[in-house]
Amino acid sequence: MIELPVIPSERKKKPDWLRVKLPSGPEFRKVRQLVDNYKLHTICESGSCPNMGECWGAGTATFMILGNVCTRSCSFCAVATGRPNEYDTDEPRRVAEAIQLMQVKHAVLTSVNRDELKDRGAEIWYQTVKLIKETTPQTTIETLIPDVKNNWDALIHMIEAGQEVVSHNMETVERLYRSVRPQAKYARSLEQIKRTKEYGQRTKSGIMLGLGETTDEVHKAMDDLVANGLDILTLGQYLQPTKMHHEVIEWITPERFNQYQEEGLKRGLKYVESGPLVRSSYHAERHVNVPI
Secondary structure, eight states, X not given: OOOOOOOOOOXXXXXXXXXXXXXXXXXXXXXXXXXXXXXXXXXXXXXXXXXXXXXXHTTOOEEEESOSEESOOOTTOOSEESOOOOOOTTHHHHHHHHHHHHTOSEEEEEEOOOTTSTTTTHHHHHHHHHHHHHXXXXXXXEEEOOOOTTOHHHHHHHHOSOOSEEEOOOBSXXXXXXXXXXXXXXHHHHHHHHHHHHTTOEEEEEEEEOSSOOHHHHHHHHHHHHHTXXXXXXXXXXXXXXXXXXXXXXXXXXXXXXXXXXXXXXXXXXXXXXXXXXXXXXXXXXXXGSOO
């Protein structure tokens, strides 16, 4: 047998505060089975979320609709990039049925970008939320929607079906957009949040830290978000999915995350979820109670 050489990894070693237990337990297995049986996509898996064990163990999951291939190529994201297949018009029914079977109290929905669709996938968004509300009216819903590229009619259709929270992630600070979100625009995402708030929705966004941003740039992003009507902000550590993705520039300490939380509240945000393992849908059930 030929022994292959061991090549040491050049990736930054994760600090102890980012270590999590592997998913396990009966509730986790139950959710796993339902997701497989209903041929559903979850961002928990596609996005390699570190909280999957905790959330699935509690019987909750974030569902990704409109397929699992994205038309964007963001340098932080583990979701596949390419030309998506035709979307499945039966998906809203399957998601609603799975949520009913899982007895989910609060559901988070997200999607890939579908820039090739005239309505950006708005009709599937609308039908999915509508069917969940019809099937389990007691279930509260957060929709984490993509950049609609100035298609404001599509935006309104995405957010008018009765969800309690509408989220759109900024992902990073303005200076880093070209390297992190090359097909997106910082000002356009702010405009999308502003229009969502003007429609009367509870607004939410998320930013990853550790991509090379400065403290002042994070504070400026907070100010920009407050000025455009944001209610809820999540801040978490960026984790590099593979060596092909944007490298981790810095590990942000739990203490600094606490400082950012305090700063965000001082600057006018109503709720800030901030910590190394925080992802946009982490503790999402708490966010439905934030005043509009």
